[in-house]
Amino acid sequence: MKPAKLTSLPTIKRLPSYLLVVEAAARAGDEYISGTVIANELELEPIQVRKDLAVTGVTGTPRRGFPVRPLIEAINDFLGWNRERRAILVGTGNLGTALLGYPEFRRHGLRVVAAFDAEPTKQGTTVNGVFVYPAEEIANVVKREKPELAILTVPSDSAQAVAQTLMVAGIRSIWNFTNTKLKTPPEVIVQKEDLSSGLAVLCVKMRQPDVPRS
Amino acid sequence: MKPAKLTSLPTIKRLPSYLLVVEAAARAGDEYISGTVIANELELEPIQVRKDLAVTGVTGTPRRGFPVRPLIEAINDFLGWNRERRAILVGTGNLGTALLGYPEFRRHGLRVVAAFDAEPTKQGTTVNGVFVYPAEEIANVVKREKPELAILTVPSDSAQAVAQTLMVAGIRSIWNFTNTKLKTPPEVIVQKEDLSSGLAVLCVKMRQPDVPRS
């Protein structure tokens, strides 16, 4: 059996925006939506949208497009967004607090079951509905709550040490919002969000506006 | 005169991480750093680092690598990070507040001179040192403060309307943290940060760990 071709990263990144457009169509009562319409909405090429949507396995109908309800279901399914995923968050500073209060995540199945902070004044409090434990409790709470992933929003200089603690506690996936490149063994999955990259792109675009768009 | 070849987006996005590594070398007292060392630190290929650094115009020395101080200078220069850039921020919710308190931005020349919120209870207060005006004051304050860009951290459903207000007020660059695809004329520069894309990539990696890394 030949291995299913892996989905490209750019395709995966575009799927959430397709989902938003298709959900809007659903709210508008549409039964079908064409790749052309999605493409116009997002300023993409129709062929790219069709190719991307192929990964969901939903087949479209000539002249009508893709069935809205099944498409929403299939995108969510592909992204694993229609099942619950337990997470912990370490570092309840400005950014950590913001993420705890971001309703979008909950809609995508992300459920933060515990937060941690090194700061004693935060420990024992509740931030956006999530209880804050001392950082020393990571191992215990992970053992009890069995989260699938950890969201890392600590200061950069403690990022590696906290990641270490998380890995020792058994965490195998880390969503890294620090600007530290974590040293991790190959079996640990790390997704790094980098605001500085975004600022860099914006700054270069502002200086030299003909840099490519996406 | 042939037009200077445009720098690719992936290259621009990697430059900030190079900068962090090179700055660390400077703090360690190193005079030179090789592309190989940078590559190891970031798990990249040395050839990619060398090619990327070529855009800065700094030339390396065989056997030694790149001179640390000039390289820091040149990367900052390329990104426009060694001059001040005035910005306003609209929407002082969780995320907006987090960004106002993010010290990294200041280090890269971003200076938020005013914030705005539709919520009367926030108006007149100071968030992380930045005064919060009513949203109606956008036009006035832009006229007075002459910011180069606006950071958009409002709820998605008001994103397009606020963007409209900003553009009418004369703003030509928008750093968009909402998940709304803004409708803007071609001369307006928009940089969209998409946390959902990041979550999508993480979720797919967790399901199917052999997705490409970066």
Place this chain on the structure above:
DNA sequence: TAGATTGTTAATCGATTAACAATC
């Protein structure tokens, strides 16, 4: 000197785009 590293030119790889037959 010997050998690690640079910078350039060429090859490869992968993603986007084009072309077009099939179809509702």
Place this chain on the structure above:
DNA sequence: TAGATTGTTAATCGATTAACAATC
């Protein structure tokens, strides 16, 4: 029916990687 849209196969484009002479 006519024609818009799909899905597939092929062509193009651009980014990454390889090869290697130059050099300190």
